[in-house]
Amino acid sequence: MKTTNAKTMHPLLRKFGPLLGCIVFYVVIMLLRKADIINGYYMQVMLFAGVNVLMTASLNLVNGFTGQFCIGHAGFMSLGAYGAAVITTMVFKSNSIPEAAQIPVFLLGLLCGGIVAAIVGALIGIPSLKLKGDYLAIVTLAFGEIVRALLRLIQPIGGARGMIGIPNYANFFWIMLFVVLTLWLLRNLIYSSYGRAFIAIRDNEIAADAMGINTTKYKIMSFCIAAFIAGVAGGLYAHVLSFIQPDSFGFVKSADYLVYLYAGGSGSLTGSVVGAVLLTILPEVLRFLATWRLVLYAIILIAVMLYRSEGLIGGKEVPFLRIKRSSLYEQPLFGRKKNGLSEE
Amino acid sequence: MRILEVKNLSIQFGGLRAVDDFNLSLGKDELVAIIGPNGAGKTTIFNMLTGIYRPTSGSIELEGESLVGLKPYQFAQRGISRTFQNIRLFSNASVIDNVKMAATMHSKDNLVSSLLRTRTMVKHERELDEKVMSLLEPLNLADKADLLAKNLPYGDQRRLELARALMTDPKILLLDEPVAGMITTEIEEMAELVVRIRKDFELSIILIEHHMNFVMPIADRVKVIDFGKTISEGTPDVVQKDPKVIEAYLGGGYQNANA
Numbered sequence A: 001m002k003t004t005n006a007k008t009m010h011p012l013l014r015k016f017g018p019l020l021g022c023i024v025f026y027v028v029i030m031l032l033r034k035a036d037i038i039n040g041y042y043m044q045v046m047l048f049a050g051v052n053v054l055m056t057a058s059l060n061l062v063n064g065f066t067g068q069f070c071i072g073h074a075g076f077m078s079l080g081a082y083g084a085a086v087i088t089t090m091v092f093k094s095n096s097i098p099e100a101a102q103i104p105v106f107l108l109g110l111l112c113g114g115i116v117a118a119i120v121g122a123l124i125g126i127p128s129l130k131l132k133g134d135y136l137a138i139v140t141l142a143f144g145e146i147v148r149a150l151l152r153l154i155q156p157i158g159g160a161r162g163m164i165g166i167p168n169y170a171n172f173f174w175i176m177l178f179v180v181l182t183l184w185l186l187r188n189l190i191y192s193s194y195g196r197a198f199i200a201i202r203d204n205e206i207a208a209d210a211m212g213i214n215t216t217k218y219k220i221m222s223f224c225i226a227a228f229i230a231g232v233a234g235g236l237y238a239h240v241l242s243f244i245q246p247d248s249f250g251f252v253k254s255a256d257y258l259v260y261l262y263a264g265g266s267g268s269l270t271g272s273v274v275g276a277v278l279l280t281i282l283p284e285v286l287r288f289l290a291t292w293r294l295v296l297y298a299i300i301l302i303a304v305m306l307y308r309s310e311g312l313i314g315g316k317e318v319p320f321l322r323i324k325r326s327s328l329y330e331q332p333l334f335g336r337k338k339n340g341l342s343e344e
Numbered sequence B: 001m002r003i004l005e006v007k008n009l010s011i012q013f014g015g016l017r018a019v020d021d022f023n024l025s026l027g028k029d030e031l032v033a034i035i036g037p038n039g040a041g042k043t044t045i046f047n048m049l050t051g052i053y054r055p056t057s058g059s060i061e062l063e064g065e066s067l068v069g070l071k072p073y074q075f076a077q078r079g080i081s082r083t084f085q086n087i088r089l090f091s092n093a094s095v096i097d098n099v100k101m102a103a104t105m106h107s108k109d110n111l112v113s114s115l116l117r118t119r120t121m122v123k124h125e126r127e128l129d130e131k132v133m134s135l136l137e138p139l140n141l142a143d144k145a146d147l148l149a150k151n152l153p154y155g156d157q158r159r160l161e162l163a164r165a166l167m168t169d170p171k172i173l174l175l176d177e178p179v180a181g182m183i184t185t186e187i188e189e190m191a192e193l194v195v196r197i198r199k200d201f202e203l204s205i206i207l208i209e210h211h212m213n214f215v216m217p218i219a220d221r222v223k224v225i226d227f228g229k230t231i232s233e234g235t236p237d238v239v240q241k242d243p244k245v246i247e248a249y250l251g252g253g254y255q256n257a258n259a
Helices: A002-034 A040-065 A073-091 A099-129 A135-153 A172-190 A193-203 A205-210 A215-241 A251-264 A269-307 A325-329 B042-049 B072-078 B095-101 B111-116 B119-139 B154-167 B184-200 B212-218 B236-241 B243-250 B253-258
Strands: B002-013 B016-027 B031-035 B057-062 B080-082 B172-176 B204-208 B221-226 B229-234
Touching (some): A002 A172, A040 A073, A040 A172, A073 A099, A073 A135, A073 A251, A172 A193, A172 A215, A172 A269, A172 B111, A193 A205, A193 A215, A193 B095, A193 B111, A251 A269, A325 B119, B031 B212, B042 B172, B080 B154, B095 B119, B095 B154, B119 B154, B154 B172, B184 B204, B184 B212, B229 B236, B236 B243
Parallel strands (some): B031 B204, B031 B221, B172 B204
Antiparallel strands (some): B002 B016, B221 B229
């Protein structure tokens, strides 16, 4: 009896361990916040780190797993940010939303932001991804600047001054929920026929084509999924900061995400998490250096690229973000019971 | 019933007619070899038969259906698969994933079930995994299933390309120099393997090769190409004795082109 017990405990723990870890992490952070060991400023840095993880992980899908080169990812973020903010502050007037409706409105806003970004992603992805090569890089570079310029011109959403009074719904709970959910979905996607098709295109587009993979379709799919996630991340960003302006989503921001991606390790979800979190925190930690901090930041990046050109975590994944082949042959944990958890 | 009918296939790159009036009628389970000196246009023929190049003129019909103008992936989905002269594996993916990637078009899982990793999706994945392992087993790649493709020795990479091509479930397999760079014993093994695959999978095979001791024992028919033109055709014995072929290989090639 005891041995069977131990056997069933182990996969259970392995399966729900990461979830348990997330809950413990959340509770610890909330307790530390309550005790004011984590002050408001630390908290905000953590929220931005979460948004940046979403941005970097989605960029990783396009650049790291599908082998395309998108350099205007902040453009999708701005579309999502404005899309979501328009829903929560203009369609529904934020200060008159009843308490109970706040969360549904917030989630609707994020969804709309994501959809807007994904549609625009399809519009620019379809013509440029039909071609092989670096066209996407040029098109996305231009796209990022065009979006910024257009947003500056639209007066109802604040034009160049930006949009204020966005409710700060995106607290630590929502950010963490979206990060964990997105990483889980992306992991599932990467270890499916879709993910294999993406990786095949990255590794050898001609061979992928010759093996019956509709490369254009999969490239567009990868690009739109990434745009959607970036849109949601933008929506979260708007609801962390309560204020957005077109110029905060310029090329510099897109370049930041490229840096997070390649410093962390492209083609590794763990790398995206590590890259985004470390490099969001690093400039804040270096603040005591005043004007010298960006110099040191750059030096650290150069050192990373020199000594670990594949990125800090290049080519590796933590167990939660990896699915081993052997897991295909494991017995399902809950038998054939009609259990809501069995699809987990 | 002929499975593949290729008629008057030609392609022109600027002023160069790389392949001129190529004809091929391939029967079911037949093995045809295309030989010829370097630069004769053999790989160009393959690139047209797999949709990478669009022919300037001529027709390609697979079981009566015209394929000209389709994209490479559509050629593969209709049943023409290939290996490459310079190996093109998915080098940063594992051996087993390389083969699974070639089954993408047969996948029954949609985006939602893949994102949620439903139980049905896991079941499909398990079935695929078992199928691929049973394919890797006879190719001596089963124990290397989890290695990265780029870390395999050369001979294994060649066999992996073969396994990958088979996974698309082809009717016709095109092998572009399958024994290039191999030593004699490896060449013999590959010849046995090609014969076995042809029998087990009931495939028609077209292969390009330079090694006559590889081609001659296994080919039903041989076509000899030089400067884009077919200069000889027939059973291996006939072709080997054709003076035009000997001339093309041993010298005087340009006179043939003018002839």
